[in-house]
Amino acid sequence: MKRSVRVPRQKTPVHRFAVIAGAGRKEAADGCMQTALAALAAACSPVTRPKHFFEECLRNLAAAYSADFAFCGVFTDDTETAIETVAVVAGGRGSKNITYELAGTPCEDALKADNVFIECGVQKLYPADSLLEEMGVESYFGAPLITADGEVMGLVAVLGRKPMMRHPWTDSVLGLFANRIALELERQRIEQEIELSASVFENSHEGIMIFSADWQIRKVNRAFTKITGYEPDEVIGKHARILACDRHDETFYLELMRVAEEEGRWEGDLWSLNKAGGLFGERRTITAVRDPASGRILHFVSIFTDISEEKFAEQRINRLAHYDQTTELPNRLFFSEKLSQTIAGARSSETCFALMMLNLDKFKAINESYGHMTGDRLLKAVADRLQTLPSDHYFPARLSGDEFAVICRVPQDPACAEQPLAIRARALLDLIGTPFMLDGEQTTISASVGIAIYPRDGADSQAIIRSADFALAAAKANPHRRTEFYRTELCEQAERQVALTKLLRKAVSRHQFRAYYQSKHAVDDGRLTGYEALIRWQLDDGVLVSPAQFIPVAEETGLIVEIGRWMLGEVCRQITEWRRLGYAFGRVSVNISGRQLTDPEFVTTVAEIIGRTGVDPSDLELEITESWLMVDPERSTEILQALRGMGFKLSIDDFGIAYSSMNYLKHFPVDIIKVDRSFVRDILTDRDSQAIVSAIIAMGHNLGREIVAEGVETRGQLDMLRSAGCDEAQGYLFSRPVPPEDVERARRMPLRQEAVAS
Structure with missing residues (x-):
């Protein structure tokens, strides 16, 4: 009597089963398995899907395991204490549905684990389950039904009056049926929802x-x-x-x-x-x-x-009291009330939020040159754009003149809120910086933003406004920065940033940047699959400046657009050279900044570089950071579709560290997902990192995406990624980023793969 119960797993959308190839222990059992899988494959087609889909699935499933009974069911309610069967097969024939209390049953354990397999003696293991005794059941195999979102909806099980033999394909076959049944249940639920919506x-x-x-x-x-x-x-x-x-x-x-x-x-x-x-x-x-x-x-x-x-x-009077007449945004009174409410809510829930103070640059000159009526129209145009921000995350208001305020929800605690806030601030500035049509002429205006975070930068309304105003003043003092967070050492940091910005501008004009290349390899056999191009800033004395130091400044100042244009052109030039030398380099990936994506001329620029260099877009892979895609998912999707239509492969970089979800991922037209190095680094020591990596790989594959792991430094990490089904990897285990001459030197020598092929 053997019982196999796996460790309970988190409700994460991890696909649990993989088909196991190889000969079974009995030809008859293998034949039943093959027949069942063939029937399942036929049932997957909308054309051939049988009328009694679930009953057909269960009939074939019972035949595969030589079982007397099979059933699938879903929870009766949110308490998840009972299931109501969708279909039941007994003796090869359909039977009436039942409601089955889960307490003290093998099904209860199956829902807590990936699966429960009991070869014999199931009645002795679960004496409280009277149904087992009534049916004369001796063996049991059950697995949960999991939705595409990773939620358990019910289970599927086969039961036999005789002992059930375990084969190499035992787990995987039930897993395939469980996945297919879950998909069909979801499909039917969606159809019912559509019918409901149409009628109501x-x-x-x-x-x-x-x-x-x-x-x-x-x-x-x-x-x-x-x-x-x-x-x-x-x-x-x-x-x-x-x-x-x-x-x-x-x-x-x-x-x-x-x-x-x-x-x-x-x-x-x-x-x-x-x-x-x-x-x-x-x-x-x-x-x-x-x-x-x-x-x-x-x-x-x-x-x-x-x-x-x-x-x-009465409502009209209320609007006159709470809204600005020029812009129709909430006025200072409404803003003050909203800020007080937001502080009270954040204090009671122990959460944080950000206050962004925004000021238009050189608005006074526009008023003086074109008149106050034109200035008012510009203010209204800016306000209209602010009102397009999602109301569940932003509350914009006009305080006075050309000064606006935006209360912004923060998904993280203050310690890690600045990165998403910086992204939102840049997107906000880009939104305002897009040219306006004013009095028949194209007009462009920039803005500066000061950001304060509650409660870090102030515990009440006056304090948080004062901190945000201070940050705004610092931002306006540095026209190349435009965004500033409040901090006590703001002045000292601003001076250092000014110096770095000046050096960076000189670097652009002096062409001090270089492209380095890090190899990517297939996880299964270590073969070279391509390279990632990484930018380096080399000073006149040969010292390399870390990208971590200059890339944020380049993005904030907008210099990243020019730097990124140079980088793409340089990589295309290098590809052309490698083609001439006859090197098989796979596909070269290039990082694309979010600032480049927001540049209206970006797609045109890319097309011009490709046309000028003659590079085949299929030789290139464009990497976009996940957090930038989530700034404006709809706009991001449009740009990605345009790039894909040109023939580029597209990948999401640093996946898993932003605030997106698989629900968004399935809409983005990307081919590759790159798992962030922070998860790979801890994959051998941290169960959460293991679970996240496994989930990304499984869900990515189900969506038809390739998976690349970054930052692989040890063979243990590589082995773990291989077992999880990862496609490609890059990191110091294979190679550090090197200049192109080192790549060419390595390509002239026999390729060493023994470090990763074992």
Whole structure:
């Protein structure tokens, strides 16, 4: 009697199974396995998918394991204490579905681990499971069903009245079926959601809310957002009483829900609160939608209309008091109230936020040259752009003249908030710096930003405003920097940055940059697959300046656009030279700065360089840092699609350290994901790093992306990456970044691969 239970794993979207090749221990069992896999492959096609998909899958699964029973099921509710079967097969035939309590069953263990395999004696191991005794089950094999987002939705299991033999393909076959069944369940759920939306949202002029059976909000329509001010992501998952106000007591709402549940319908007038805290009257109808077969409530549909037209005059007065008349942004009064509320919320939740003070450069000259009316139109144009910022992350306001303020949510604690804030600030400046059409003429204006972080730089409104103003003054004092964080040593740092910026400008004019190359290798056999081009700044005395020192300054000053243009041209020139020498160099990757992506002429510049050098775009791989892509995902997608259409391979660099998700990744037209070196460095000693790397590899492969690991320095790291299925790797284990002459010298000698091929 053997029992195999794996260690419980985190709910991370890691694909757990890989097909195991090789001969099985019994020809008959292998034949059943092959038949089952062939049936699964046929079922994967929308054309050939059988009507009773789940039953067919289970029938073939039971045949593969010579089992008497097979079933798949999903959780009955969020407590995850029971499952309701989707399909059941007994003796090769379909059977009626059941609800199965999980406590004390092998299924409970299977849901906590990757899988549970019990060759025999399952009844003795789980005496509390009466169903096993009733069915006469002796052996059991079960595995969880996991969604594409990594959430466990249920499980699939096969059970036998006789002992079940374990084969080399045992785990992988059940895993393949589990993945396919989970995908089909998700597909059906999505289709049901589409049908639901089509039937409920026909009348979009009225606010509509769809509640689950336990009164949690599942969907809202556009009219709901227009009436209440809440965006869908602010209310989904919240209780239906999110609009409740103190005009009605607890008894009122309890009675409303009781009538809707017991009688199937509630209709009446009530008072509610919108997102801004304003009171409005509504006429609401709530209807219960039931399962025709069981009578169980599936959800509630609430339709309401705003009946508070008499409040419009009051709202107009409120707007005049809280909004700037020139720009229609919140005014200083509204900003002060919002800042106080934000501080109170951050203090109670022990979180932080940033205050960005923004000032237009040389606005006074525009007013004097073109008149105040033109200046007002420019202020309105700037405000319109600020209003395009996501309202869930930004609150812009006009304080006075050409001074604006932006309250910005920070996803990290103050210790690690500056990098994402710097990216947002640069994006904000680029947004404002894009040329305007003003009075029929193209007008460009720049701005400066000072940033203070609560509570690090101030514990109250006055303190945080003072810190942000101080930072803004420092930013304006250095026109090449334009963005400054508040810190006590600001003046000293500003002086050093000024000196470095001057040197960097000279470096651009004197062509002091060089391209170094670090090799990339296949993880499985160590063969050379290409190179990454890395920029170096070489001073006149031969000293190399670290990119960590000058790249941030280059990005902040905008010099990175010119430097990046030179780097791409130099790499193309080098590729042409290697082609002439007959070197097989694979594909060369080049880092593209986010500032280059935001340059309106970037795609045109790339096309010009390719046309001038005659390089085949397929020889190049363009690397874009993940954090830059997330500044403006839609714009990033457009640019990536244009580059891909030109024939370039595209990769996301430093993946895993920003605040994106796989949900965004599947929309980006990229070919390669580069795992950040910080995860690779700790992969042998830190379980979290191991899990993250494995997750990135598995999910990336499922999305059809290649995976490259950066910073590989030891054979142990390489072995771990190989076992996880990583495609390529680069790092000091293979080679340090070297100048092109060293690459050419190495290509003239026999390639040494014994360090990585074992």
